[in-house]
Amino acid sequence: MIAILIRDMRLAMRAGGGFGLGLAFFLIVVVLVPFGVGPQSALLSKIAPGILWVGALLACLLSLDRIFALDFEDGSLDLLATAPVPLEGVVAMKALAHWLTTGLPLTIAAPFLGVLLNMPVTGFGWLVVTLAIGTPALSFIGTFGAALTVGLKRGGLLLSLLVLPLYVPTLIFGAEALRRGTEGFDNTTPLLMLAGITAGVVALLPFVAAATIRINLR
């Protein structure tokens, strides 16, 4: 299973692997928003938590359809499904690899981009904390969506439509926890809800996604 994780990380880092795509998109969104909003630094710092979370979420969404589609096309998915590793483990490792190449870099880069949005310094810690807790859920939900659409040509559109509603709770609690933390209020409740969603999703969805892939491979 570690071999699968290492392979997927290596594939993502090689040319054309898509590493950096999410990060670049996040950067573009965050750089462009201040131009769109105009020179109102008070307004900007007020909407910064929401923008950063929406940006991170959309950046995660960008690379989802690659998770299984490439393996399906070149036949590796058939071979992985018949290999002596549980398909649930394969799915979990692929989701983890997606998080390590997308969610984690976003989390680390976010404070630097927060500066561009005039975000109060008090919020930087919470920005990293909420993204670190929330982005694994985005990767695991996205992996489930990718498993649902694995056999479809150009399944990206359907994938986005399926996955976006499932992302909403994570977005709401993540952005809310960040906003309250930034403004100095108590944010225990949204933070716990965010962590609860992530824990539930990480525990359950690999099984669902593996079952979906088995049906899609028939």
Added chain:
Amino acid sequence: MNVTNLACARGGVAVLEGVDFTLEAGQVLLLRGPNGIGKTTLLRSLAGLQPALEGNVVVEPDAITYGAHADGLKSTLTVTENLKFWAQVYGVADIAPAMRAFNLEALADRAAHNLSAGQKRRLGLARLLVTGRKIWALDEPTVSLDVASVALFADAVRAHCAAGGAALIATHIDLGIVADVLDLSGKKAGPRDLTGFDEAFE
């Protein structure tokens, strides 16, 4: 491996029925039959990728490895990396015998997208050797191989069978291996009512 009265479907249509055969250790069985008769469907059913409509397959657990039309190679990884990955998945430490058997040593550090079609196929076949599985279920393994490579493949199959393995090969060409032939052309499934057969919810 013992198969009795197997029937399988593809895309909601029954393609094969009444397939019976036995595969002993050391035996090579060639699947013959016209295009579309269901050779691939049969192999996928045996590999466990899709459920059979009816019939029995008796086989040891974890005995079959499946070699499809596609090689399952990652084009940005090198030959060694591709093969090592599958060796690790199957818990096999040494990839050198597989590299030697399919004459891949000179290509070890080439990225897979720089290989020719035949070289890719050889790498795909080398994967069989690192699985350590007893039964090879192969779908057109010799596509795009030249004469010398077909001979390499035949040697590998012979060595595998001599070591107590077995192979089930769908092919249209003569491999030059002593083998039994299973002709599927008489096993085409008749019209069959599959209403209520909703495979997604089976």
